[in-house]
Amino acid sequence: MPPLSQSVSEQLKASLHQARMDLLETVRGRTESPDDEAPRIGPLAHQGQSDDAPQAEMLSHNEQHLADHETALLHEIDVAIGKLEAGGAGICESCGRDIPEARLLATPTVRLCIECQQELEHDRHIGRGPSM
Template structure:
């Protein structure tokens, strides 16, 4: 299996590290707050004096869901950075075949080749095709 070309490796590294920093900043904005304020993710952060409690709860739930999603994405980015640094980037985790550089450039956190991804989606019934 040929390693990634140096130019693709450099582009992937730059994009992954930038995405990681952006995500960390976003997560910090949800969880950090001045001493006299609750962070955006806090249960009562969206409730004012005359606010509707269910709406406040819904907004807090949305903030929590977004933070969970961003944390999962951060984990995927960390895995991709680790694989890139160890020389394992571009190798399908399921079959061991090469993942095309164009696929990696399109989605730097991809872990499966197209054939294995299609099989996974078929097995889990999560593909984009018809559901009936």
């Protein structure tokens, strides 16, 4: 199993670190606020004195959903960086075959080869599937 080429490894490293910095900046922008304001992600951050309570609750729920998504994405980026540093990037976690470099460059956090990803989607009935 040949290791990733030096240029692909450097591209992945740069891409992953940039994605991590961008994501952290996004999270900070949503969670940090001036001293006189509550963070946008707070439970009552969207409710003022005359606001509609259901709408404020929906906005808070959406903020929490975004935070959960960002946390999962940050974890995926960190796993990919760790695999890259340990020399395990580009190896399918399911079958151990090489993941094509083009696939890694397109989606640096990918963990499965195309065949294993298709099998996973088929088994779980997820993925794009047929269109109308």
